[in-house]
Amino acid sequence: MEAVSIRELKQQAGAVSQPYRFHAQLDRILTKTTKTGNPFYELTFADAEETLLLRVWNNSSMFATCGQLRSGQFFEVTGEFGIGGDGRSIDAKTWTARSLGEDEAAQVLGGSPELREKQRADYAYIETAAESLADPRLRALSLAFLDRYGKRLRRTAGARDYHHARRGGLVEHTAQMMRSAVQICVAYPILNRDLLVTGILFHDVGKLWENAYQENGFSMPYTEMSELLSHIPLGMEVVNKLWREIHEDAESVKAWEDLEPDSERVRLHLLHLIASHHGELEFGSPVVPKTPEAQALHYIDNLDAKMEMFERGYQVAGELGKHVYDRVRPLPGRLISPLPAFVGSAAPVPEPEKEEPEDGFCEEEELA
Numbered sequence: 001m002e003a004v005s006i007r008e009l010k011q012q013a014g015a016v017s018q019p020y021r022f023h024a025q026l027d028r029i030l031t032k033t034t035k036t037g038n039p040f041y042e043l044t045f046a047d048a049e050e051t052l053l054l055r056v057w058n059n060s061s062m063f064a065t066c067g068q069l070r071s072g073q074f075f076e077v078t079g080e081f082g083i084g085g086d087g088r089s090i091d092a093k094t095w096t097a098r099s100l101g102e103d104e105a106a107q108v109l110g111g112s113p114e115l116r117e118k119q120r121a122d123y124a125y126i127e128t129a130a131e132s133l134a135d136p137r138l139r140a141l142s143l144a145f146l147d148r149y150g151k152r153l154r155r156t157a158g159a160r161d162y163h164h165a166r167r168g169g170l171v172e173h174t175a176q177m178m179r180s181a182v183q184i185c186v187a188y189p190i191l192n193r194d195l196l197v198t199g200i201l202f203h204d205v206g207k208l209w210e211n212a213y214q215e216n217g218f219s220m221p222y223t224e225m226s227e228l229l230s231h232i233p234l235g236m237e238v239v240n241k242l243w244r245e246i247h248e249d250a251e252s253v254k255a256w257e258d259l260e261p262d263s264e265r266v267r268l269h270l271l272h273l274i275a276s277h278h279g280e281l282e283f284g285s286p287v288v289p290k291t292p293e294a295q296a297l298h299y300i301d302n303l304d305a306k307m308e309m310f311e312r313g314y315q316v317a318g319e320l321g322k323h324v325y326d327r328v329r330p331l332p333g334r335l336i337s338p339l340p341a342f343v344g345s346a347a348p349v350p351e352p353e354k355e356e357p358e359d360g361f362c363e364e365e366e367l368a
Contacts, residue, residue: 006050017082041066046218048111074105122175163305199273206231
């Protein structure tokens with residue numbers, strides 16, 4: 001029996017339990033008590049894209065084994081799984097757990113081959129985008145950030161919930177925003193491409209201390225610093241710290257003295273992109289967007305987050321009827337299947353017919 005991911009298990013499980021096998025980390029194990037006083041275990045398994053909650057009652061054959069399991073361990077779980085009585089959760093009839101070796105655990109951390117390849121390509125795109133910046137100050141800043149924090153970036157999520165909420169999700173989010181920004185800059189020449197691309201790289205860097213997974217697992221710890229400050233002030237602090245460091249190089253500073261716009265304006269505009277990217281004061285930004293690049297970044301950020309919500313929603317939402325799926329929060333309503341693109345040859349656009357002048361009037365003759 002071939003192993004499936006937790007997401008595939010959720011998609012395939014039906015009312016009648018079927019055998020499945022998956023690899024995951026035991027993220028959390030809790031001992032609880034029912035209203036009647038009977039003990040049970042609540043286990044949360046996690047892989048690179050999803051989590052699975054299993055409850056083990058005291059009359060289960062696995063109940064005694066659960067007392068020996070420890071959070072942080074990687075397991076192969078084999079058993080019979082189906083949809084629970086609530087129509088949403090996964091219920092396990094019988095199952096067993098085998099500890100995974102180091103190589104197997106590393107595969108679980110990296111995710112599916114498709115996810116590993118996507119995140120590899122996305123990170124390479126971010127590196128290329130940073131290297132291609134024409135402004136030497138923004139290029140030096142971006143490359144210094146990737147050199148110092150690139151490894152941590154690759155294990156940071158885009159969010160705790162809702163969008164890109166997985167190990168390496170921030171890499172996917174950042175790369176896709178950059179791709180959108182490059183195309184939008186072609187349509188709107190008013191936009192400063194270097195500033196917008198750099199702003200996208202840095203807009204969520206505070207999440208490296210807010211949404212970073214542990215090096216060897218899928219646990220995303222809460223920290224006092226991230227709770228007290230949040231990712232916007234943290235991101236601004238990262239930019240200021242790196243900016244000061246790269247300006248300690250006397251040769252670079254001298255070479256940049258006569259550049260326009262001057263370095264201080266560049267720094268301020270970049271900080272504004274980070275500060276305003278939530279778009280509204282009530283959504284956590286200390287200032288609203290006041291430049292074209294800040295407004296563009298806000299919309300690009302929101303668009304990519306929403307498209308990810310739709311894409312994931314179609315994978316996990318229950319089907320209510322033909323083309324209709326259950327609501328996936330925070331999207332505002334039930335999902336409707338997207339309209340497929342037309343397949344075939346487009347009809348040629350007819351040339352407009354040239355009308356004959358009335359009463360024998362000829363424009364050329366009249367002008368002559």
